[in-house]
Every structure is written in C-alpha cells, then in structure tokens.
Amino acid sequence: MKFNILRLRLQDNSGIIMIVTLWILIILSVLAVGLGRRTSLDLALTKYSIARAKAMSLAWGALTYSMNEIRKDSEDDDAEKFDSFYQCGFYLPEESSAEEIFENRPLGDGFFDVRYKIEQGKGADRICYGFEDEERRLNLNSIYSGNYKVLYHLIVLLGFDEATALTISCSVVDWHDDDSIVTEAPHGAEDDYYVALIKPYRCKNTTFETIEELLLVKGVTKEIFDSLKDYVTVFPLEARDLKVNINTVKEDILKAIFRATAERNPGAEELDADSLTQKIVSYRLGEDAMACTADDRIIEKANSEPLSLNQSEQAIFLSAVNHFIESAQYFRITVHGYDEPSGVKAQIQAVVDREDLTILRWRRN
Numbered sequence: 001m002k003f004n005i006l007r008l009r010l011q012d013n014s015g016i017i018m019i020v021t022l023w024i025l026i027i028l029s030v031l032a033v034g035l036g037r038r039t040s041l042d043l044a045l046t047k048y049s050i051a052r053a054k055a056m057s058l059a060w061g062a063l064t065y066s067m068n069e070i071r072k073d074s075e076d077d078d079a080e081k082f083d084s085f086y087q088c089g090f091y092l093p094e095e096s097s098a099e100e101i102f103e104n105r106p107l108g109d110g111f112f113d114v115r116y117k118i119e120q121g122k123g124a125d126r127i128c129y130g131f132e133d134e135e136r137r138l139n140l141n142s143i144y145s146g147n148y149k150v151l152y153h154l155i156v157l158l159g160f161d162e163a164t165a166l167t168i169s170c171s172v173v174d175w176h177d178d179d180s181i182v183t184e185a186p187h188g189a190e191d192d193y194y195v196a197l198i199k200p201y202r203c204k205n206t207t208f209e210t211i212e213e214l215l216l217v218k219g220v221t222k223e224i225f226d227s228l229k230d231y232v233t234v235f236p237l238e239a240r241d242l243k244v245n246i247n248t249v250k251e252d253i254l255k256a257i258f259r260a261t262a263e264r265n266p267g268a269e270e271l272d273a274d275s276l277t278q279k280i281v282s283y284r285l286g287e288d289a290m291a292c293t294a295d296d297r298i299i300e301k302a303n304s305e306p307l308s309l310n311q312s313e314q315a316i317f318l319s320a321v322n323h324f325i326e327s328a329q330y331f332r333i334t335v336h337g338y339d340e341p342s343g344v345k346a347q348i349q350a351v352v353d354r355e356d357l358t359i360l361r362w363r364r365n
Helices: 004-076 078-081 098-102 148-157 162-176 210-218 222-228 253-265 270-283 309-323
Strands: 105-107 111-121 124-129 330-339 345-353 359-364
Touching: 004 105, 004 111, 004 330, 004 359, 098 111, 098 124, 148 162, 148 222, 148 253, 162 210, 210 222, 210 345, 222 345, 253 270, 253 309, 309 359
Parallel strands: none
Antiparallel strands: 105 111, 111 124, 111 330, 330 345, 345 359
C-alpha cells in the first residue's frame, strides 16, 4: 500500500518536474542566445576598434606624407614664391597634378587622401586636393585699432547689422590688446563690461589662442560665430600686421580689406572696392572660372597690370598692398585614412608651420 501511494505521488509530481525542467531549458537557452549575441557584439566592437586604429594610423601616415610635401616645396625656390588654390604648399612636378599627389594614395591595407571642400557659389561645394593656407583667413590677432574696420566690413558682408559689426570688431581689439582703454567707446569692451555680466569673467588682454574665444567677446552670438568661423584664424599667434595671401584669400575678406581702404582714401568709393575685388577673384580663377584647377592664375602684388584696373581701383589696390603676401607660412591639412577591408575611415586636421614643420594644433574626428 505504501509503495502504491509513493508511486502515485511520483506520478503526480512528474508533471511538475517536467514543467520545471522545461523552464530550466528555456532559461538556459535564453542565456545561451544572449551570451552568443553579447559575444558577437563584443567581437564586432573589437573588429571595429582594430579597423578604426588602422584607419587612424593611415591618417597619421597621410599627415607625415603631407609634411614631407611641404618640405619639398620649401626647398624649391620657385615653388615657394607663390601659393595658389591649386598649388598651395606642395611641390608640383611637370606633367603631374594635385590629384595624383593627394587622391587615394595606397598604404598598407588601405589608402589615404588629402583634401578639403571649397565653396563654389550658389550653395555648391568643390573638392580641392592638397592644403589650405591659414593666410586665406583673417587673423584675429592682427586686428588692432588701426584696422578693425576690416573685421567690421567682413561681419556686415556676412549679413549682420552695422551696430553689431562695430561692437564686435572694437571688442576683438580690446580682447587681445594689452591696455584697458575701450576702443571706440562705448562699442568696445574691457574688464568693466565683462565683470558686470551674470557670469563674470575678465577681458583676456592677450593673444587669441583659439577662434572659439570669440564666443567670449562682447556681441558675439553662436549664430555670428558660426558665420565667422571659416573666415578667421589665430595663426600666427604673434601677428602684429594684417597679412593675407592675395592668391587665396576668401572673397569677402578681400572685399572687406578694400572697403576699409576705400574709406580712408578721398574720392574712392565702395563700388570701386567691390569691382576691384571682382577683378582679382575672376583673374585668379583662370579661364574655367573655377578654383583648384590647373589653370588658376598667380597675382603678383607688385604688378597689377594684368588686372586692368581703372584709376580708382588702382589707388585702392596700392593703398592696401601692404596687407598682401603671395606665399604662405601656415597650412591647414585635412587628411583621411581608409581601412579598405572594413570600410572604416578616420580624419585628422592639423595646422603646420612651414618653417620647421611643427604641428601647431590638431584634432581628429
């Protein structure tokens, strides 16, 4: 009787045991699937990290390659004299092209290129192979009480009102000069203005080290900074004279320089400044009217004859000529490394000094 009762109890519990067993199997299966997925994810992340490291190594290789091209350019007396959109900071052998030197260069398991985008007008961009010179931008450290109207006109040309432009340009002077005198008071700003803010800080009164410092300057909003950031630089840090490369300087900066110059020249008008700008821009683009092509022309500041300037334009040009150089000292290099098997890519942008190939600043994507 006891045996029968025990057998009945076992029979009654067998269903429960089976259910428990099934649940255990289900749980183990879920754990196994989860572990497999986690392992697969970890493996994918590891593969990506390796590919990313390889792509970054290719980018660093591209930067080293680029610096060697700058060295070769500096060793050639003729090549070093001028920097244009098409040939900027690198030596270009005869029968060669910028694309051959910088586009899809094989290295290891991948390749690299050295390129940047340039606005072609009407919202269109164009790829340029090679480097950008910093001298195509306006150096914030070169803006002083005697030339702040150049920055003023640039801000107006970018679409902002004259009062805002005057406030910012005067305040840029005060931000990095070493005195406590407000430029064109009340437009500029020294300590009295900044320490009275809700979150107070002091006027720097020394060199701009990054363009992002503009966001601390009186009158500069995020919108204004975003409009200005591609037009300004801080290199060289020790700049005392406003100098731009006449062969590469951005059109609005060139126009701002000529407008500021026209203001100081009796008889010169803004229209003359603008027409002078257009003649220079058109001439240096060459026959195809496109930047970064083999027919880009060089302008020598000592010879304006090819520009066919009228008397007023010539007067403005000669008054502004001290702001111009024809070759560059600092180059912005944007390199891209591609790990071909994985398709992963990496980017590095650096500013390099031609003189000793020092990397002054760099960042990666």
